[in-house]
Amino acid sequence: MTHNLMSKFPRIKDLEKVASKKIPPFIHAYLAAGTGSGNTMARNRRALDAITFTPELMHGHFTPNLETKFLGKSYALPFGVAPIGLSSMIWPLSEHYLSEMATRLKIPYALSTVAGASIEDIGEKCKGYGWFQLYAPHNRDITFSLLDRAENADMGVLVVTGDVPAPSRREDMRKAGAPIGSTNASRVTPKMLLQILQHPKWALAALELRGKLQFKNMERYAPKNSTHAVSNFIAGQLHGSLSWEYLAEIRKHWKGRLVLKGVLRPSDALRAIDTGVDGIIVSNHGGRQFDANPASISVLPSIRQAVGSNFPIIFDSGIRSGLDILKALAMGADFALVGRPFLYGIAAIGSRGGDHVAAILEDEISNALVQMGAKNIAELRQRLNH
Numbered sequence: 224m225t226h227n228l229m230s231k232f233p234r235i236k237d238l239e240k241v242a243s244k245k246i247p248p249f250i251h252a253y254l255a256a257g258t259g260s261g262n263t264m265a266r267n268r269r270a271l272d273a274i275t276f277t278p279e280l281m282h283g284h285f286t287p288n289l290e291t292k293f294l295g296k297s298y299a300l301p302f303g304v305a306p307i308g309l310s311s312m313i314w315p316l317s318e319h320y321l322s323e324m325a326t327r328l329k330i331p332y333a334l335s336t337v338a339g340a341s342i343e344d345i346g347e348k349c350k351g352y353g354w355f356q357l358y359a360p361h362n363r364d365i366t367f368s369l370l371d372r373a374e375n376a377d378m379g380v381l382v383v384t385g386d387v388p389a390p391s392r393r394e395d396m397r398k399a400g401a402p403i404g405s406t407n408a409s410r411v412t413p414k415m416l417l418q419i420l421q422h423p424k425w426a427l428a429a430l431e432l433r434g435k436l437q438f439k440n441m442e443r444y445a446p447k448n449s450t451h452a453v454s455n456f457i458a459g460q461l462h463g464s465l466s467w468e469y470l471a472e473i474r475k476h477w478k479g480r481l482v483l484k485g486v487l488r489p490s491d492a493l494r495a496i497d498t499g500v501d502g503i504i505v506s507n508h509g510g511r512q513f514d515a516n517p518a519s520i521s522v523l524p525s526i527r528q529a530v531g532s533n534f535p536i537i538f539d540s541g542i543r544s545g546l547d548i549l550k551a552l553a554m555g556a557d558f559a560l561v562g563r564p565f566l567y568g569i570a571a572i573g574s575r576g577g578d579h580v581a582a583i584l585e586d587e588i589s590n591a592l593v594q595m596g597a598k599n600i601a602e603l604r605q606r607l608n609h
């Protein structure tokens with residue numbers, strides 16, 4: 224089975240192609256597109272592709288040890304699953320499939336505030352490998368309730384996302400028929416319905432959703448009998464709420480590890496350290512928020528230099544191979560998160576699609592290390608061409 228999958232889908236891009244046919248276009252645009260003209264997304268790719276390593280000869284064959292100790296825990300691989308809001312709209316039950324996969328493989332799974340599945344359900348599946356991603360609600364009572372729930376569910380790391388001061392314009396989603404900006408964002412329009420009917424596998428799986436978006440973390444806080452959709456309530460709570468003072472309040476309340484996501488400037492990294500975070504995620508949100516961002520990988524070295532060699536840095540945005548993960552590690556990251564590829568895997572293959580994505584990434588990492596003759600991160604960094 225695994226062998227067959229590796230022959231059929233040896234790279235992430237092979238999964239991406241099939242996934243695009245299996246999901247209705249308005250959903251696919253939500254998953255795959257960037258913002259604006261897609262320049263930041265393209266820049267992420269160009270910058271990663273431009274990085275090269277020069278191998279050193281004749282180190283022979285060896286089996287690299289990929290175990291990574293990070294933020295007080297040992298992970299089997301140097302990457303995890305990035306938080307993806309509404310994963311279960313992209314493919315029903317995705318949060319369940321991906322958290323089960325992550326726990327099996329001993330890698331982290333980050334659950335979004337706006338996931339379809341609940342902190343409690345996913346925390347139980349993660350058995351200590353779960354991280355919780357917070358979009359901080361304006362209402363502190365809701366925030367502290369979410370944090371308490373995450374702690375009770377044994378979510379080991381809190382990821383606070385700082386790079387969404389406002390929703391992005393999502394032009395491709397609008398054009399594909401998603402009801403952005405509508406007063407009832409969970410309404411199914413005739414255009415959406417037609418697309419759904421043309422994608423029967425997705426439609427069958429989506430029967431689970433009973434035609435409506437679910438936000439199991441947030442919906443309990445929405446006013447009962449409100450004339451507004453739950454999604455409007457959530458949008459009102461989450462957009463533009465975070466400030467450095469608010470981050471300090473969150474830091475005070477959350478006793479576990481806390482990382483700030485979306486850092487692109489050395490000065491913000493230093494301010495985050497002053498505010499008491501345990502790590503940062505260098506990320507431009509996969510090119511989804513602002514179309515003039517630098518490629519995340521191009522700012523990573525200066526951030527590493529600013530924070531010193533021991534401060535934990537996670538990298539994401541644009542990773543599509545194990546080699547990309549090695550590039551991030553060589554440029555200064557300790558760990559990587561991978562977003563869209565895991566959903567491509569599920570859409571293309573089904574419930575075990577995430578396992579295959581992880582298998583591709585692991586195989587590519589191991590193979591590339593042997594090709595370079597690099598047995599550890601220090602040797603990997605020596606092979607990097609500056």
Ligand SMILES: Cc1cc2nc3c(=O)[nH]c(=O)nc-3n(C[C@H](O)[C@H](O)[C@H](O)COP(=O)(O)O)c2cc1C
Pocket residue numbers: 253254255305306307308309335336337356384484506507508509510511539540541542560561562563564
């Ligand atoms: C469909 C989608 C939804 C996302 N939702 C969230 C979210 O709820 N919270 C968050 O912090 N980041 C979110 N992100 C950003 C990812 O966590 C991550 O930064 C990004 O996907 C990395 O880029 P990649 O997809 O190229 O790997 C989302 C990304 C995608 C593609």
